[in-house]
Amino acid sequence: MKGADIIVESLKQEKVEHMFGYPGGVVIPIFHALYNAPFRFILSRHEQGAVHAADGYARASGRPGVVIATSGPGATNCVTGIATAHMDSVPLIVFTGQVKREQIGNDAFQEVDITGITRPITKHNYLVQDIKDLARIIKEAFYIATTGRPGPVLIDVPVDISNAEYKFSYPETVHLRGYKPVYEGHPGQIKKACQLIENSKRPVIYAGGGVVISNASKELREFVKKTQIPVTTTLLGLGVYPETDRLSLEMLGMHGTYYANHAVNESDLLIAVGARFDDRVTGKIAEFIPSAEVIHIDIDPASVSKNVPVNIPIVGDCKQVLAEMTQIIKAPEIDEWLAVVDGLKREHPLTYEKNDKGRIKPQFVVEEIYKQTKGDAIICTEVGQNQMWAAQFYKYTQPRTFISSGGLGTMGYGFPAAIGAQLARPEKRVIDIAGDGSIQMNIQELIVAVQHRLPVIIAILNNGFLGMVRQWQQLFYEKRYSHTCIDFAPDFVKLAEAYGAVGMRIDTYEEVAPALQKALEITDRPIILDFRISREENVYPMVPAGQSFKEIIMRELLA
Amino acid sequence: MASTEGDIRQYVISVKVENRFGVLARVASLFSARGYNIDSLTVSATEQEDVSIMTIVVQGDDRVIEQVKKQLNKLINVIKVTDHTDLPTVEREFVLVKVNATSSKRAEIYQLGEIFKADIADISPKTITLGVKGDPENINNFIELLKPYGIKELMRTGRVSLLKE
Numbered sequence: 185m186k187g188a189d190i191i192v193e194s195l196k197q198e199k200v201e202h203m204f205g206y207p208g209g210v211v212i213p214i215f216h217a218l219y220n221a222p223f224r225f226i227l228s229r230h231e232q233g234a235v236h237a238a239d240g241y242a243r244a245s246g247r248p249g250v251v252i253a254t255s256g257p258g259a260t261n262c263v264t265g266i267a268t269a270h271m272d273s274v275p276l277i278v279f280t281g282q283v284k285r286e287q288i289g290n291d292a293f294q295e296v297d298i299t300g301i302t303r304p305i306t307k308h309n310y311l312v313q314d315i316k317d318l319a320r321i322i323k324e325a326f327y328i329a330t331t332g333r334p335g336p337v338l339i340d341v342p343v344d345i346s347n348a349e350y351k352f353s354y355p356e357t358v359h360l361r362g363y364k365p366v367y368e369g370h371p372g373q374i375k376k377a378c379q380l381i382e383n384s385k386r387p388v389i390y391a392g393g394g395v396v397i398s399n400a401s402k403e404l405r406e407f408v409k410k411t412q413i414p415v416t417t418t419l420l421g422l423g424v425y426p427e428t429d430r431l432s433l434e435m436l437g438m439h440g441t442y443y444a445n446h447a448v449n450e451s452d453l454l455i456a457v458g459a460r461f462d463d464r465v466t467g468k469i470a471e472f473i474p475s476a477e478v479i480h481i482d483i484d485p486a487s488v489s490k491n492v493p494v495n496i497p498i499v500g501d502c503k504q505v506l507a508e509m510t511q512i513i514k515a516p517e518i519d520e521w522l523a524v525v526d527g528l529k530r531e532h533p534l535t536y537e538k539n540d541k542g543r544i545k546p547q548f549v550v551e552e553i554y555k556q557t558k559g560d561a562i563i564c565t566e567v568g569q570n571q572m573w574a575a576q577f578y579k580y581t582q583p584r585t586f587i588s589s590g591g592l593g594t595m596g597y598g599f600p601a602a603i604g605a606q607l608a609r610p611e612k613r614v615i616d617i618a619g620d621g622s623i624q625m626n627i628q629e630l631i632v633a634v635q636h637r638l639p640v641i642i643a644i645l646n647n648g649f650l651g652m653v654r655q656w657q658q659l660f661y662e663k664r665y666s667h668t669c670i671d672f673a674p675d676f677v678k679l680a681e682a683y684g685a686v687g688m689r690i691d692t693y694e695e696v697a698p699a700l701q702k703a704l705e706i707t708d709r710p711i712i713l714d715f716r717i718s719r720e721e722n723v724y725p726m727v728p729a730g731q732s733f734k735e736i737i738m739r740e741l742l743a
Numbered sequence: 744m745a746s747t748e749g750d751i752r753q754y755v756i757s758v759k760v761e762n763r764f765g766v767l768a769r770v771a772s773l774f775s776a777r778g779y780n781i782d783s784l785t786v787s788a789t790e791q792e793d794v795s796i797m798t799i800v801v802q803g804d805d806r807v808i809e810q811v812k813k814q815l816n817k818l819i820n821v822i823k824v825t826d827h828t829d830l831p832t833v834e835r836e837f838v839l840v841k842v843n844a845t846s847s848k849r850a851e852i853y854q855l856g857e858i859f860k861a862d863i864a865d866i867s868p869k870t871i872t873l874g875v876k877g878d879p880e881n882i883n884n885f886i887e888l889l890k891p892y893g894i895k896e897l898m899r900t901g902r903v904s905l906l907k908e
């Protein structure tokens with residue numbers, strides 16, 4: 185069997201149903217083998233789009249995303265997508281073509297050292313040097329990408345390997361001496377953690393993307409049911425605990441709710457589950473949680489005690505650890521604390537200044553999306569203000585319904601990711617909440633959604649600015665809007681139509697709900713909704729970068 | 744909870760790795776990505792054909808080295824990471840020194856060499872090249888004593904380090 189066929193056969197063994205990618209010289213043999221492969225191939229229009237789509241597919245489904253690109257520019261176009269997946273622990277298998285083995289290192293046509301380039305942004309990568317290793321490498325790649333703390337794995341395949349002949353046998357097991365992820369938490373640590381919780385007075389759970397990844401939302405809910413401890417989540421943790429529940433504090437961090445940040449700041453015990461104390465969460469690290477002890481449950485030992493000292497580290501899978509803790513724990517006595525938390529929620533709700541006339545407030549659009557979809561959609565986001573409003577004003581109740589580039593903050597991520605999510609979950613409505621800047625970064629993928637009749641809705645919160653940067657310029661750089669005005673813009677309605685999608689422009693409040701209803705009725709093509717929003721609306725609350733909770737800005741300061 | 748800056752000191756880290764393509768680059772880049780200069784790094788064959796041991800000597804502070812060790816452990820091809828810094832070990836290193844040796848100084852240099860059990864690797868009209876093995880401390884002393892004669896060239900292999908039984 186040819187190497188190219190070994191790749192396709194291996195993907196069959198891994199039960200791959202969708203593959204994303206773009207062809208080129210050195211991968212033609214692999215595309216030749218893909219011609220009648222029994223899984224769906226999605227041809228992107230840019231390799232970055234392919235990787236983000238595979239990433240969105242993986243986040244929406246929990247299964248690994250699979251990508252193929254050619255050598256040289258095809259491979260380098262994948263880099264941003266791979267880095268995005270790496271930062272957010274998303275399982276991907278990325279195949280890149282490589283020049284013939286004998287040409288490697290000669291600056292051959294379309295040669296780049298992609299294993300070198302991606303070494304710091306993959307969980308692992310391979311250059312296939314012998315056809316005998318090919319099937320084993322693919323087996324290992326899937327195993328490594330999907331176990332422990334997941335992540336992208338890249339396999340660089342020289343074209344002569346794709347053309348070489350070898351017998352196909354897919355290994356049943358993998359043998360990796362240096363890779364043995366730990367799933368079970370240490371029982372002694374679990375017991376100690378439970379004691380600490382039982383004696384705490386002001387505990388808060390801080391749940392992150394790890395809870396989504398380990399499918400531990402149910403276990404988290406059971407743990408909270410038994411202990412009644414309030415829960416805040418990170419951006420990537422949205423949905424692991426229903427935000428509609430009394431015990432939910434919603435998101436914490438730079439643009440988190442006042443009550444989440446306040447409660448964490450006041451807490452005497454922070455229980456971090458599958459979260460990594462990112463600087464967007466902690467702000468000024470020296471003043472973060474002044475009076476709290478910390479329990480940290482995470483599968484990645486390198487995440488524990490990295491940014492914040494931890495009293496009780498538990499290395500293991502959130503799902504198992506939470507289940508075990510729920511079994512043995514007794515509820516702490518925290519009625520007083522819950523009353524405080526209730527009060528905080530009542531007194532400092534998430535708000536914005538409503539105005540019935542004038543340009544639409546973006547928060548209103550997001551609230552309306554929540555209403556019209558009954559909170560049952562999958563929301564993808566771009567990066568910037570749109571991302572934060574999407575996080576704040578839509579209430580997430582299920583895991584894997586909020587898909588966003590958290591760690592890398594990649595503009596242009598949301599739309600291709602929405603394509604992947606829609607393919608993974610055809611029964612769901614998928615909406616990309618976008619900015620007018622970000623959407624232009626991967627708009628070429630619109631034709632992919634049209635071709636595959638994917639009814640993804642792109643809701644552009646169009647402020648004519650690179651809004652989040654403009655906000656920083658307004659607040660911290662004397663309002664000098666240096667190169668952030670982008671009102672020199674395409675007509676998004678015509679653009680949609682040119683691609684064969686539906687486009688609508690929404691200028692007034694009255695038009696918002698009808699436009700959304702109309703969009704939701706369309707089920708056979710993508711829709712662009714161009715919401716003309718209030719141009720200089722800011723995201724609040726805001727803890728300025730590198731500052732502590734004390735510095736929180738709640739609303740517009742009058743000049 | 745303040746994070747404390749630790750003191751900078753020298754660490755000796757022993758990394759057992761699968762002998763695969765790219766491993767050295769992966770290991771080295773974990774240090775360089777943090778702006779750490781590696782004092783020495785040796786890659787040694789072991790009693791197992793497909794396993795090598797890297798002995799890395801590096802300056803750093805506690806917290807960062809702790810993190811680097813965890814990151815090393817995350818590398819798929821890394822089998823085991825052991826911090827030898829504060830453990831009982833035997834360490835050896837080898838040095839080659841080419842030293843100026845005018846005829847009047849030759850005898851002294853030979854004598855010095857004998858004390859350190861140096862092997863005389865090469866002799867030329869104006870220089871002598873000596874090779875010495877020993878623990879790193881010993882080699883430092885040897886080099887110090889040769890300095891007054893004028894060292895023309897010097898190369899140390901970097902140390903290898905084994906835990907004591």
Ligand SMILES: Cc1ncc(C[n+]2csc(CCOP(=O)(O)OP(=O)(O)O)c2C)c(N)n1
Nearest residue numbers: 568569570593595619620621622650651652
């Ligand atoms: C690829 C990339 N380039 C630059 C940035 C820096 N950046 C962060 S937010 C932002 C503005 C985004 O503008 P827009 O998409 O219009 O969204 P808004 O903030 O207005 O909602 C920029 C430029 C980034 N995150 N990603």
